[in-house]
Amino acid sequence: MSGRPDEAHDEEARVASEPGAGARLDELVRVVDALLADEGGCAWNRAQTPRSLVTYLVEETYELVEAIEDGTSDDVREELGDVLYQVVLHGALAARASSGSFDLADVVRDVAEKTVRRHPHVFGADRADDVDEIVRLWSAAKAGEKSQRTSAYDGVPVGQPALARAQKLDARRAAAGGVRPEPDRAPTTTSGTEVTGTEVTAAAVTGTEVTGTEAVDTAATDAQVESRELAWGRSLLAQVDEATDRGIDAERALRAAVREREILLRRDEAEPAESGQLEGGQAEGEQPEGAQAGGGTIEGGTIKGRPVEQVPPQPE
Numbered sequence: 001m002s003g004r005p006d007e008a009h010d011e012e013a014r015v016a017s018e019p020g021a022g023a024r025l026d027e028l029v030r031v032v033d034a035l036l037a038d039e040g041g042c043a044w045n046r047a048q049t050p051r052s053l054v055t056y057l058v059e060e061t062y063e064l065v066e067a068i069e070d071g072t073s074d075d076v077r078e079e080l081g082d083v084l085y086q087v088v089l090h091g092a093l094a095a096r097a098s099s100g101s102f103d104l105a106d107v108v109r110d111v112a113e114k115t116v117r118r119h120p121h122v123f124g125a126d127r128a129d130d131v132d133e134i135v136r137l138w139s140a141a142k143a144g145e146k147s148q149r150t151s152a153y154d155g156v157p158v159g160q161p162a163l164a165r166a167q168k169l170d171a172r173r174a175a176a177g178g179v180r181p182e183p184d185r186a187p188t189t190t191s192g193t194e195v196t197g198t199e200v201t202a203a204a205v206t207g208t209e210v211t212g213t214e215a216v217d218t219a220a221t222d223a224q225v226e227s228r229e230l231a232w233g234r235s236l237l238a239q240v241d242e243a244t245d246r247g248i249d250a251e252r253a254l255r256a257a258v259r260e261r262e263i264l265l266r267r268d269e270a271e272p273a274e275s276g277q278l279e280g281g282q283a284e285g286e287q288p289e290g291a292q293a294g295g296g297t298i299e300g301g302t303i304k305g306r307p308v309e310q311v312p313p314q315p316e
Contacts (some may be wrong), residue, residue: 164251
């Protein structure tokens, strides 16, 4: 560090005098309490409920994910603050509810106690020499807490993104020692009529009102659509299973691919590509076989020059 030797000491003293995280959290609690105050507060905030805030909680969480994966440290800092605000606001609303079931202090105490219980190798007498052992201890502690569950698949959120939920269920399956089930291939039927092929009734195409026996055709058409969607979903699920076997986070991989596509779309929007062929006869936008958008070629399931990030062991 350049400058006088006492500059480092002055900086250390300044940092030491700054309020700690606990004091800052208390400050945020006071801010939220002021927003919810009956006198002089914010009517919008007072009108909110945990259910009405779900949309914002999801948005802020995904903005944090985006900042972590594709942002700066300042972006991460800001989005962490927004998520923390949601936590404090939910705690304050719960405390104000007629039931007064819990408050932020309860939330903080509960998560601290749970974290201690699930790390017996740090806070208890157990010992863990590697990550596998840590995961085993974590899982055993969690199993004790969730002993009322009747299925290995209880507790996997239905609202979780489908790719992530598929891998979470598969992780539970693997931990329980099960095998991946084959999908039910039985034909879809409606009103006793087997639905096959991809034919669509004229009524469904034209929007004509259907009555009488035509309703059966419409129902059959709806079943055909569902059947095709399910078949496509099964093929996608097979790809997710392959990603799991290769240690790839399917949700994160798709997010990265979508971000890449957005970059390309925005590029094309700002600088419309000229029509025609590139030198050598390759159409603009095409890539040679094995090429990966954004650079590098795919070799043996990895992108040459860029290692594929693996999914770390997830405590269950």
